[in-house]
Amino acid sequence: VFDLATAAVEGALAAGAAYADARAVHTRTEVVEAQNGRVQQLDRAESVGVGVRALIGSSWGFHAVGDPSDADARRAGETAAAIARASAHVPGDPLRLADVPVEEADYETAHTEDPFSVPLAEKVDMLIGVTTAMLETDGVAIGRASIGFWDTNKWFVSSQGHRIHQHIVESGGGMDATAIGEQETQRRSHPQAFGQFETGGYEVVRRWDFPGNAARLAEEAVALLGADECPEMETSLVLEGSQLALQTHESVGHAIELDRILGWEAAFAGTSHLELPKLGEHRYGSELMNVTADATLPGALGTFGYDDEGTPAQRVDIVDHGRWVGVLSGRDSAALAGLPPGGMVRCDGYGRLPMVRMTNVGLLPGPNSFEEIISETKHGIYMATNRSWSIDDRRLNFQFGCEIAWEIADGKLGRMLKNPTYTGITPQFWAQLDLLAGEDEWVHWGTPNCGKGQPMQVAHTGHSASPARFAEVRVGVKG
Amino acid sequence: MKPLDIAVRLVDMVGDRAEAEATVVSGHSALTRFANSFIHQNVGEDHLGVTLRVAQGGRVATRTTNLAGAGALAALAEDAIEIAGLQPVDESWPGLAPPAPAPEVDHYDAATAVVDPESRADAVAAFVAAGDGMRGAGYCETSGAETAFANSAGQRLSGRATRATIDGIHQLPGSAGSAHATSQRFGDVDGAAAGALAADRARRGADPVDIDPGEYEIVVAPEAVATIAVFLAVYGFNGKQVAEGQSFVEPGACQFDPAISIVDDATDPSSLGVPFDVEGTPAARVELVRQGTTVGAVHDRRTAAEAGTVSTGHASPLSATWGPVAADLIVAGGDTDPADLIAGVERGLYVATFNYCRILDPKSQVVTGLTRNGTFLIEGGEITSAVTNLRFTQSFVEALAPGRVLAAGADQRYADSEFGPGLVRAPSLRLAGWNFTGGASG
16 A cells, blocks of 8 residues: 555656655544434444645645545646645745654554454444433433444655554544433533543443443433532632543643644634743643643554654653643644644545644643542532533633533532533633642543544544642633 | 446445445545635545445444445445344334435536636635735635435435635734635635725724623624524524424424524525435425524434424434534525614624634523624724624524514625535624623633
8 A cells, every 4th residue: 555655655746746745544434323222323434545745835735536546646646746836826935844754664553452343233232221221210311322433544655755554543432311401401421522532442432331320421411400500600610530631622732733823724723822932931820730742642542653744653741830831743833933843743534634733632640639629629619521612713712611510618529510611711720720630530531523624624632631620710601 | 437326336236135325425625725825735635425324124324435446335235234234123214215306406617616726826816915915814615526316215316516615814913804705606706805805804803902791782794693503503403403302493483583584495596515415305495484483493304204294305424313404504684784784783792703602502502602803892883993802602592582683684695604614694683682701801
């Protein structure tokens, strides 16, 4: 398959590209979803194709073709170069690429149990079983569960000599119970909203124990209908790990993308409140805030051997004791900013242009435990599991809703609260981080649905987090 | 092979071993993207998508591929049959669509299907030039595709469609203005006009002031109305969500102001896409709201069977799990000049677009989001200053409730919701109140 990528690169070079690279990609996916004891989706998909990127002057040209012959791949390279050349109608400064090691390599994510070899009947039985079990609780209207698997082989070739094969296996799933009231719906999800996905095999699904959580979800969803509303006030806010992972994704992960900082995403995803001259000095949060972008974490969803430019995976410090020290970058953006390339450029299959994406952008564990956090909180709210998320185009003004909350009074969890929301401004919020749980409660949460780019691309990213407390946060925003 | 030939061949390969339906989409899309006033990303793709769904006595499975060789198609059919056989019987399997002709509409422009990258670059150049030195960013996209459907009940359909879009912003320090145009024809997409509107909004947005959160009367431009319409469609006028009790929709109830009428119509001559769905059901014009009264929802074959009605032709690859969604929405315009919408406001806000909207509860339709690329203070019927972006938390249904829509503009057009182009035609609206819950500083 390297030959297809090589032909594409040769086609681009012959057509005048100063640099070219290509990815031949074979992807298999399987998704099974059940609702109320019925399988409502069983999809298996497969795709094969080549995407080739050609650099001429200030612009990338990119062309993709499915199921190609060598000749098709070569023509795709020629077309990519022609597209890049057309960009000269509206030119910018010539684009340079930061130097990276030129490697020939083979890499595979760790996985124990091939998810595609697990009998379909076993998967279906599990999903039907848990969705049926959720319905056994009076008041539950919808019990839903799904699992999904990706098996991706990528062959990367560049005009500088890269030849890298990677085999990435990703697995996971999720389940939720919904109770419906007169004018509201209440939902509880496990392991997190939209499911938990990791690099790994079917062992990921087994580890999260769907059957063991069915009754709890159902009971909590029904109980929420009768719970008190989360009051509107400023108070100590304790976040469960998966919600803090999404908070990190939205208010740190996207803000540190160098393409956003450089204005390349201004019209769609937006820009960033961060300014490069302040790198190394800007105060992002409290002393407890340490964030890394680590594509080498075993099992995390944003883990790989090489990014889609052939740059080796690495761990990069992003926030060091509250100080902003790093960005997410690729070869072109790093060269423009005068920074080392971070190996964070990825694409969604063969048909999309590689762009800066999060790897595993996570908050490192702290010195406390969840138990300590609760016991040391006199008044506050504990919120768990995301339900809504919104943040502005500079990644400053955010508002999140969670599925469930509990009041904290005198160091103890008290009454359940529904419709909890909280809002804030990114650096002010992170400056209020004052208690952070440790490694024992640190989980590599996965986000399988991160959208960015035009045409839209969906990335799989990881965000390690443990529960944490933030002081004086505005909660209970009402519509 | 032509897409219809592939679809028919797949159905034949399944033969009498199962019910089968195949959808094949083949086409080309290209997108020229610019930022900091130059083209930085420029892409094209030749794509083929083949989807086969089989049902063996109610045991249902779907297989998808982009491989169309004879061997690959045969393997696809065999695998689909095999995995379907491992499924439990779905007692509510609604069966295949019977043969029926699709509406005779052709949303296709041959010139748009073959637009070259130089022409897209020229449109971008015109957009950028209209900014007169401001920083421009956005994209110009063209696409064309042929879609074919075949099933073992004898249904055969084929259609084609094109789309062209230019969308972008111009930026000054502290402000940005946006503009958008979408059509079946690239020739209708005027980069210079879009660039001029974006530049005007950016200039007028300079030096914005902070205002206190609270409830304000607002005039919302077509882009913001389009976002409202998408939320109503995705979470509300969705046959599955209605059946599950998660939707606000109550057919026959006066849930909206009499100024609000909404239809979904893939058969309209100016619509985009092909006039049939992935189950082979011809698309129908569906009334969703008639002068404030909720009429109904859209259906695929499953939700239609459960509701005791017929499919409206709104099945999609996502409808099995999420439910059918209206994607050719037309929000009725009024007869008020857009400038007069503003002139009627004593004190309020003008909002060009909403950004990053997310629903808190589908039943109440409470949504949070922000304003972006053009927020202005209206005083005494005139725009008096630009305003920094605001966060809102607002029920979209309540915002359009009886008595809450003060006027509808005569400026209905394709508007870009934050969920992509080509989904909604909408006018500007003047609304009695909108609940802003946070300013730029929280």
